[in-house]
Amino acid sequence: GQNIDQPTEMTATEGAIVQINCTYQTSGFNGLFWYQQHAGEAPTFLSYNVLDGLEEKGRFSSFLSRSKGYSYLLLKELQMKDSASYLCAVRDRTGGFKTIFGAGTRLFVKA
Amino acid sequence: EAGVTQFPSHSVIEKGQTVTLRCDPISGHDNLYWYRRVMGKEIKFLLHFVKESKQDESGMPNNRFLAERTGGTYSTLKVQPAELEDSGVYFCASSQTASGELFFGEGSRLTVL
Numbered sequence: 001g002q003n004i005d006q007p008t009e010m011t012a013t014e015g016a017i018v019q020i021n022c023t024y025q026t027s028g029f030n031g032l033f034w035y036q037q038h039a040g041e042a043p044t045f046l047s048y049n050v051l052d053g054l055e056e057k058g059r060f061s062s063f064l065s066r067s068k069g070y071s072y073l074l075l076k077e078l079q080m081k082d083s084a085s086y087l088c089a090v091r092d093r094t095g096g097f098k099t100i101f102g103a104g105t106r107l108f109v110k111a
Numbered sequence: 112e113a114g115v116t117q118f119p120s121h122s123v124i125e126k127g128q129t130v131t132l133r134c135d136p137i138s139g140h141d142n143l144y145w146y147r148r149v150m151g152k153e154i155k156f157l158l159h160f161v162k163e164s165k166q167d168e169s170g171m172p173n174n175r176f177l178a179e180r181t182g183g184t185y186s187t188l189k190v191q192p193a194e195l196e197d198s199g200v201y202f203c204a205s206s207q208t209a210s211g212e213l214f215f216g217e218g219s220r221l222t223v224l
Contacts, residue, residue, distance in 0.1 A: 042215035097209040
């Protein structure tokens, strides 16, 4: 089966750096995604990792270690608008490439 | 280019009634997914269409749920008869390839009283 764990909530200060961790277990790993979801809106794609290492995209970076079943999302120079839920999701190729989501981490950015 | 659109945005029905949710994926996206988020829990996979065919429906909770995608364009998800535990937000997503990122609609919030 699949299991994805991430912290429920985090709080950070505007301008700071925050790291959101995600651990996963899946039998048919085929990539890890991070999505951002503001309250009442659709989740939007942030990043994708399929090989070990760090992927950087502007203020956002995502890291993957397949051997440890571990990923993190790093947000730099936090802005108030970054307050949202961050969803860790794993693509599983068992049965046809479905994407399984964690429960999400609610990030509160304070002034 | 239009994104994934879902209708209705919000539906309130009584237990035992029927509701049909519709999803229009991004034009040209063969892969269409239905997900559901029950309050406080994770977004759970329901099923995956490739064009008009059901690729994986392992997440469908029971036979009260019926998804269709006739012609391989828009999709409907019908709940009949609805139960209280069916309340939640139903998200539709599409992708160009099975290995690509998902583009989500804004969801259809279903409340069953």
